[in-house]
Each structure stands twice: as structure tokens, then as C-alpha cells.
Amino acid sequence: METYTTDEALEFMGFGKFQLLVLAYAGMGWVVESMEIMLLSFVGPLVREEWNISAENESLLSSVVFAGMLIGASGWGFVSDKYGRRICLLFSTLFASGMGFLSAFSPNYSSLLALRFLVGIGVGGAHVFTSWFLEFVPAQNRGTWMVIFSCFWTIGTILEASLAWVMGVDNLCEHVNHFRTFVAVSVVISVLSWRWLLALTALPCSLLIPFFGTTPESPRYLCVQNRTSDAMLVLERIAITNQAALPPGVLIYHQEAKVDHSDLTSEKEDLLPVSEKECTFDNAMSSKYGGGIAALLRLLSRKLLRSTLLLWFAFFANSFAYYGLVLLTAQLSDANRSCTSGQTNVVPQKDVNLYKDTFITSLAEVPGLILSAVLVDWFGRKASMWFMLFTCCAFIGPLVLQQNELLTTVLLFGARAVAMGSFTVLCLYAPEVYPTSARSTGVGIATAIGRIGGVVCPLVAVGMLRSCHQMEAILVFELVLFLAGVACFLFPIETKGRGMD
Secondary structure, three states: OOEEOHHHHHHHHOOOHHHHHHHHHHHHHHHHHHHHHHHHHHHHHHHHHHHOOOHHHHHHHHHHHHHHHHHHHHHHHHHHHHHOHHHHHHHHHHHHHHHHHHHOOOOOHHHHHHHHHHHHHHHHHHHHHHHHHHOOOOHHHHHHHHHHHHHHHHHHHHHHHHHHHHHHOHHHHOOOOOOHHHHHHHHHHHHHHHHHHHHHHHHHHHHOHHHHHHOOOOHHHHHHOOOHHHHHHHHHHHHHHHOOOOOOOEEOOOOHHHHHHOOOOOHHHHOOOHHHHOOHHHHHHHHHHOHHHHHHHHHOOOOOHHHHHHHHHHHHHHHHHHHHHHHHHHHHHHHHHHHHOOOOOOOOOOOHHHHHHHHHHHHOHHHHHHHHHHHHOOOOHHHHHHHHHHHHHHHHHHHHOOOOHHHHHHHHHHHHHHHHHHHHHHHHHHHHHOOHHHHHHHHHHHHHHHHHHHHHHHHHHHHHHHOOOHHHHHHHHHHHHHHHHHHHHOOOOOOOOOOOO
């Protein structure tokens, strides 16, 4: 009897219109997360100016979002592996958009802090969009399409920076007295600036909800759950949409992840249809420990332990570096001005150059994506990551000393480009390492560990800079990036061209 796996079916049908629709939906999910991350560069200084909060409380506004994302990333990962990718996408989207809109109406700092924490929990499920999309992509094209998928992140950062820049030009408008009507509108925007930013940032998330009914469940997930007929319906839908044909034979689930537990498997058993042999080990583990604990135990098994621990640190370091660079763009110039004048912990001025510099460095992600696209399928995942991380070290090294504004922007531009490239390849590599039954849990926990880096980095990028410790702050970034490059070099598996079943 002829058989085929989901990997073989996807390779046979190729990448087509169906995957493009999945790409559009999943990509919007990443636009949402990137906009929420970029928002942290702007909302803190604006809230601090309006409510006169301390520098520590300003940093806390960023840290609580990452703390929420830490909880959300691992929690939504468990939900995705237990109840399905679609359920996770729906409820994480509803939660994030609802809390995002509510936070725009916060009456005081405490309620804003609590609601931004809840936004972080909702946005923490964004990594499931990545796993869900990649589970529809043929192995041969996965590297290229992951880079294209990451363009949505860059679109989100540029969109948020543009939005903040437009809303931040009111200071310039006040000097144009003859445009009185325009000035009046600008005064309203000035009063509501951060509230409008929060509301408009939550808007793309709500746009996902009406289209949820058209989203398919991952056929890989359905196979793991012993729902072969449902997986076949999805594959047939792909074939019809792509105007392609399924390979001849019977769909089976590849048992690669289970061979360590039974070395005496006959050839006949390996070729049984999935309905007769699917997930025996997974179901036994799930019934004994529960789905989430079983997935966690699998991540820490002898086969995956080294990859898991290295991935945890790589996500921590990449998150620390990437989000730290976003915050550095917003904080470095202001810290240099205050430290040069001999004042520390002063309220930052709302300078249009802040929005311009943030917009320019956001554009750096475009060459970063192009670089990762060139490297990832030529030199592999591991080499691409450690090369770009070490290059990022080289870019931010000169910032241990105070530089002029132009050179600072150029260095941050280069660092942001390679940091984005490294993070993109890492987000491709992690789902490829883990088996389908534990993929969202594994990526979710790794992403959650990364959020710890996001929680810590404001203390370095904001706290240390405001205290005029620029050299120490940059040296911390250098150390974290260097160790991350070493971790990527030590990854035991190269996943280039490797199937996900």
C-alpha cells in the first residue's frame, strides 16, 4: 500500500494560493505583536510627561508587558498543543484586542499598568501564528517563506514608528500660527496622544477576528491528535485551492519522534495507517501526566534537552538585544543630553528627532531580512545566527563611548538590521527542532524565556542610561550577544531542508 506523510503531501502540492492566505492571516498576527513592542518606545515617555511618574515606573510600563508575554507565551503554547492552533489564535486575539482598547481609557497609572500586563498575556500567543504558518509550508521553501513572513514584523514596527511620528509632530505645528485650525487639532492629539496610540495599536488585532471562520486547523496537529479524516479534509482543501493533486496512497503520521521508545518496530507497523497506530506514546504520556506536562517532559528528554536549554538562552539573549536596541534608539540621545548637562533622571523632552530616529532604525529591519534570506538557505540556520549575532556585537561596540547623533543612528541601524536577521532565523529554527506534538509548547516556553530578556532589558536600556552608565549598559549588551552567538554555534541540529514531521 502506498503511503505519504503531511510533509510529502505539502512538497507534492507545493506552495500556492492557500499558503498565501495563511501567510496573510498569520502575518497580521505578527504585525500586532511588533506594534505592541514598538509602542513601548513611545508610551513610557508620554505617560511620564503627563502623569509625572518616576523613571522606575516608566521602565515598569515596559517590563509588565513582557512579564505578561512571558506568562502568555507558555500558556498559549500549552493551549495550542492541547486544544488546537485555531482555538489558541482566536482567544489570544480576542484577549489582546480587548485589553488593548481598554488600556486606552486607563484613568490612572495603576490601572494602565494592570491592563498593559493583560495585553502582554494576549500578545504572548503571537508565536503560535509562526508555528501554524510553518506547518503549512513545504520544507524546501521554509527558510525563504519564514523570512517573507518576518516582513510583517517589520511592517508593524515601521507602521507604529510612523504613527508615533505623525502624532509627535504637534510641537512643530505649534510654531505655524497661521494654521490655527490645524494647531487646534494638534492640541487635541497632544492631550490624547498616548491614549490614541494605545487604541490605534490595538486596531489591527481586532481585524483578525472577522476572518477567523476561514482559518484551517494545522493538518500536522490533526494527525498528531489521531484525526486523520480531518487532516485529509484540510489537505484536500489545499489541493483544490492550489489547483494541485494529492500524492497517491494513504496518509500516515511519521513516527520519527517515537523510535527512541521502541527499537523493535516492524516495517509493517511503520506503514500502518495513522488511525491504527497514531500517537500511542503521546496518548499514554498525556493520560498519565496530562498534555502540558507530557509535552514539557518531552522537551527535557535526553534527545531534546541540549537543544531546549540552548534555545532558551538564545531566545533570552535575542529578545534582550532586539528589544533593548528598540529602547536604546528612544533613550540614548536623551540620556546623552541629560548626562552632558550634569542632570540625571530628568523628564525627557518630546523631541521630533526621537520619532525620526526610531523610524529610520525601524527601516533597518528591511536589509536585515534580506541578509537573513540570503544566509539562511545557503549557509544554514546555525551559521546564519551566530554570524549575525557577532556582527551585532561589532556594531554596538563603539557606543561604549558617547558618539555624535549621526554615528549613533548609523550604528544602531546596523545593529538593528543584524539583530532582526538573527531573531528571524531563530524563530524559524525553533519550530523545526521540535516534533508536532510538542511544537507550540516548546516554542511557547522558549518565547516565554525570551520575555524575561524583555523584562530585564528596560532596566539596562532605560535605568542605566538615565543614571549616566552608558558604558556599563553597552557592555552588558555585548556580553549577552557574544554568549548568544556561542550558544547558536553549539546547537546540535542543523534543520536546513529537514522535514517537520
